[in-house]
Amino acid sequence: MTGSLLWKRIWRHKLFYLFMLPGIVWFFLFSYVPLYGIQVAFRDFQFSGGFSGSPWAGLKYFHQFFDYYQSSKLIRNTILISAMKLCIGFVMPILLAILLNEVRNVKFKKTVQTLSYLPYFVSWVVVVTLIQRLFAQYGGPVNNALEALGLVHDPIQFMNNTNWFYQMILGSDVWKNIGWNSIIYIAAIAGIDPQLYEAAKIDGAGRYKQIWHITLPGIRNIAVILFILATGSLMSAGYEQLLLLNGPATAAIGSVLDVHVINAGINEGRLSYxxxxxxxxxxxALILILTVNKVARKVSDVSLF
Incomplete structure (x- = not known):
């Protein structure tokens, strides 16, 4: 496409580009302009010298991290927790959207949707406090219910317990985000032509076959795009959640890069590191996204670019 044709097309759709302008400006100011500060990682940063006036350090701080005796553990824990969140947290919103689509009681459907959305807007501080109260070893409603049902004889220590740490991390993450992440799938399902379901009913297809042959293919492209984007979070397990739920007893499996970075930069003042x-x-994260995007394009003909 020549430059003149490109500008003609832009001018023809100028209103759409005008709506895009605030988002473009936001990304430029808060995502691209800050890239100038990347050089801090290669300098012995000093406030008096600023970004460009601080002494050049090269790869000094990268070597420090990889020479750190816990670096491999931090990377391993981050990838493991993120992978579990990706596998379970990616599927659950799709399942919720499909289940809600099958509900015919409008009031019940809207109630479930609203209740599932609300946790997303609650701070992790509140969520973790609630979890600590519910799963307290002594006096917690969960342990009291288990004892009343005769399922356990002694209270279970859910918090600060390596046997239950991953379950608490995954459960709280799914509970908090499942409703919000299902919105786009609900919208995608709503966009499927109802005539396809009617034709399937005429052919004798039941609910499960309609879901398998119509609903899932209808949201496949959206799911692939979101999965590609989600793979970029494999190196980020979540700062607030891990900071609040992790403790000395679970540090061996709960210490992640996100918390390590904040502690080094804010608490210890090692900004360059x-x-x-x-x-x-x-x-x-960038390498993962590019790799998964390339694989998705070859396998399913769906990709970000």
Whole structure:
């Protein structure tokens, strides 16, 4: 496409581009302009010298991180927790959207949707406090119910217990995000032509076959795009949740890069080191997205670009 044709097309759809302008400006100011600060990872940053006036350090802080005796554990824990969140947290919103689509009682459907959305807007501080109260070893409603039903004889220590740590992390993450993440799938299902379901009913297809042959293919492209984007979070397990739920007893399996970066940069004042580790996370995330995008394009002909 020549430059003149491109500008003619832009001018023809100028109203749409005008609606895009606030988003473009936002991304430019808060996503691209800050890239100038990446050089902090390669300098001995000093407030007096600023970004460009601080001494050049090269790959010094990258070497420090990889020489750190817990670096492999931090990377392993981050990838493991993120992978579990991706596998379970990616499927559950799709399942919720499909189940809600099958509900015929409008009032019940709207009630469930609203209740599932609300946790997303609640701070992790509130969520973790609620979890601590519900799953308290002594006096917690969950342990009291288990004892009343005769399922356990001694109270279970759910918090700060390596046997239950991953379950608490995954359960709280799904509970908090499942409703919000299902919105786009509900919208995608709503966009499927109802005549397809009518034709399937005439052919004798039941509910399960309609879901398998119509609903799932109808949301496949959206699911692939969201999965590609989600793979970029494999190096980010979630700062607030891990900071609040992790403790000394679970540090061996709960210490992640997100918390390590914040502690190094804010608590210890090692800004260059924290920037280097953060840049390492971002580079790996970019490589993952590009790789998965390429595989998706070859396998399903659906990709980001």
């Amino acid at each position: 924290a920037a280097a580790v953060g840049l390492f996370q971002s580079i790996i």
